[in-house]
Amino acid sequence: MTLDELDPVIHAQSRLRVMAVLAALDDGDRLTFTRLQQLLGMTAGNLSTHLRKLEDAQYVVVEKTFAGRSPVTHVALSGRGRRAFGTYTESLEALLRGKP
Amino acid sequence: MTLDELDPVIHAQSRLRVMAVLAALDDGDRLTFTRLQQLLGMTAGNLSTHLRKLEDAQYVVVEKTFAGRSPVTHVALSGRGRRAFGTYTESLEALLRGKP
Numbered sequence: 795m796t797l798d799e800l801d802p803v804i805h806a807q808s809r810l811r812v813m814a815v816l817a818a819l820d821d822g823d824r825l826t827f828t829r830l831q832q833l834l835g836m837t838a839g840n841l842s843t844h845l846r847k848l849e850d851a852q853y854v855v856v857e858k859t860f861a862g863r864s865p866v867t868h869v870a871l872s873g874r875g876r877r878a879f880g881t882y883t884e885s886l887e888a889l890l891r892g893k894p
Numbered sequence: 895m896t897l898d899e900l901d902p903v904i905h906a907q908s909r910l911r912v913m914a915v916l917a918a919l920d921d922g923d924r925l926t927f928t929r930l931q932q933l934l935g936m937t938a939g940n941l942s943t944h945l946r947k948l949e950d951a952q953y954v955v956v957e958k959t960f961a962g963r964s965p966v967t968h969v970a971l972s973g974r975g976r977r978a979f980g981t982y983t984e985s986l987e988a989l990l991r992g993k994p
Binding site for chain 1: 899905907914917918986991
């Protein structure tokens with residue numbers, strides 16, 4: 795019997811929160827790093843670390859720009875990230891119904 | 895802002911599978927260790943390790959008995975385990991809807 799492993803890049807609790815918040819946005823929408831940090835109650839360092847892992851998996855796109863002279867970082871789910879999150883939640887829901 | 899942390903005893907993928915399978919049983923029902931192992935496709939050693947963690951948290955009850963002369967181990971969710979799993983799935987569902 796083969797079990798669908800839940801994607802460990804997504805399953806880690808902090809990254810799951812990041813992915814879920816981004817997945818709840820309309821397609822193409824993004825959040826600033828600061829806003830994401832507020833929503834999740836995470837330190838900048840901790841959020842950066844998890845975003846880097848998600849970026850390495852190409853699940854999120856992180857863009858650094860400027861608003862006037864202030865640097866602003868935007869974070870969005872990629873198409874690949876949205877699909878991976880969909881697969882993850884489907885597997886998770888099956889698992890939670892006791893179908894390993 | 896305070897976030898409800900997902901219970902780390904339950905969130906670890908292998909233990910989540912164990913809890914979900916046991917939670918899908920009717921109240922009071924139990925599985926043999928062997929059957930659980932088959933359902934989850936886990937090695938005996940790996941399953942034992944995770945069951946010990948769940949036992950330490952008093953989420954499962956592990957009972958060793960005999961069927962004739964053969965030792966049989968039964969595993970069931972405790973009342974506490976059922977409540978913890980309910981809290982976990984509620985928090986998880988809120989989180990998946992993008993409500994951190």
